[in-house]
Amino acid sequence: DAMVIQNPRYQVTQFGKPxxxxxxxxxxxxxxxxxxxxxxxxxKLLFHYYDKDFxxxxxxxxxxxxxxxxxxxxxxxxxxPGLGDAAMYLCAxxxxxxxxxxxxxxTRLTVV
Amino acid sequence: xxxxxxxxxxxxxxxxxxxxxxxxxxxxxFQYFMWYRQYSRKGPELLMYTYSSGNKEDGRFTAQVDKSSxxxxxxxxxxxxxxxATYLCAMLQxxxxxxxxxxTRLTINx
Numbered sequence: 308d309a310m311v312i313q314n315p316r317y318q319v320t321q322f323g324k325p326x327x328x329x330x331x332x333x334x335x336x337x338x339x340x341x342x343x344x345x346x347x348x349x350x351k352l353l354f355h356y357y358d359k360d361f362x363x364x365x366x367x368x369x370x371x372x373x374x375x376x377x378x379x380x381x382x383x384x385x386x387x388p389g390l391g392d393a394a395m396y397l398c399a400x401x402x403x404x405x406x407x408x409x410x411x412x413x414t415r416l417t418v419v
Numbered sequence: 420x421x422x423x424x425x426x427x428x429x430x431x432x433x434x435x436x437x438x439x440x441x442x443x444x445x446x447x448x449f450q451y452f453m454w455y456r457q458y459s460r461k462g463p464e465l466l467m468y469t470y471s472s473g474n475k476e477d478g479r480f481t482a483q484v485d486k487s488s489x490x491x492x493x494x495x496x497x498x499x500x501x502x503x504a505t506y507l508c509a510m511l512q513x514x515x516x517x518x519x520x521x522x523t524r525l526t527i528n529x
Contacts, residue, residue, distance in 0.1 A: 313462075338515050347427070349507065349519040350463070357515060397462055401515065405451050405470065408509075408517050410462040 310334050311411035313398050319417045320388050328383040328414045330398030339381040340408065341373060342397040350397055356381060357403065385416075393418045422446050425508055425520030434529050438495040442508035442520045445489065449518075451511035452484055454493045456504045457522065463507055467493065498527045 312331045320326040330339065338357050342350035354363045356375045370392070372384040385392055395415050401408040425442045432438055440454075451470045455463035467482040469475045475482045483492040491510075495502055508520040 311462075340515075340517070347522075347524075349423075349425075349521045352516060352518075355515060362515070395460075399517070401517075404515065405511060407451075407453055407465055407468040409465060410455075412462045413460075415460065 311398060311400055311409055313396075313411035313414050315414060316412060317415050317417070319419060320385075322390065322418055323387045326385050326388055326416070328385075328396050328398075328416070330381045330383075330411055331379050332400045333379070334400055334402075334409065335378060336400035336409075337378075337403045338401045338408075339375060340397075340399040340401075341371075341381070341383050342399065344395040344397055344413070353383070388416070388418045390418050392416065420445060421521075422512075422518050423508065423510060423520040426523055427521050429524040429526060431526045431528060432498060434498060434500060434527055436498050436527075438493075438498050438502070438525060438527075440493040440495075440506050440508075440523050440525070442491050443489055444491075444510055446510075446512060446518075447486075447489065449510040449512055452482070452491050453509040453511075453517075454480075454482055455507040455509060456502075457507060458504045466506075500527045500529050503527050 340355040341353045344350040375381045395413045399408040399410045454467040457463045479496045481494040505522040507522040
């Protein structure tokens with residue numbers, strides 16, 4: 308049974324057109340992460356939530372925003388996607404301090 | 420210098436061989452260590468999680484941590500073609516931030 312679910316698996320969007328990726332979890336974990344992974348590169352942390360507390364990475368572009376309306380759901384909003392934003396976007400969850408993270412299957416974003 | 424260094428490979432070994440994958444790190448604040456397996460176009464799958472120096476075994480997989488040398492390893496015994504994937508080491512910095520190595524691409528040849 309999938310515990311971290313990302314929708315859609317594949318997303319094609321137009322250059323400059325806002326897009327939202329979604330993540331849900333059935334684990335009731337406190338922490339939810341969004342990572343960006345480009346081909347043959349390590350996942351790069353964009354931001355994470357500890358419960359409702361939002362933690363942005365210093366080098367995450369303002370173009371990327373996130374919302375967590377409740378424990379189960381978290382959204383990644385890309386306000387004006389550029390060609391350089393084409394990547395796999397990974398959502399992950401963990402219980403909290405010092406615990407392992409579990410990933411969803413990712414959403415592959417294509418920008419045309 | 421990257422916080423976590425991992426040889427990207429590619430690494431190709433025959434079926435049945437013992438595979439050794441390694442990462443080094445520079446930040447002594449890292450306390451928790453994980454290994455993930457990632458198949459092409461899929462999300463990372465957690466293989467091993469450990470937080471102390473020494474060995475941890477799970478089936479054909481053994482994770483080894485040497486905090487004094489800032490060095491971690493993953494050993495795969497009796498490797499199978501289905502083990503062909505990219506293996507990512509990851510380390511937990513502070514309470515929640517997970518930092519990844521670049522990943523090693525592994526191919527097991529039948």
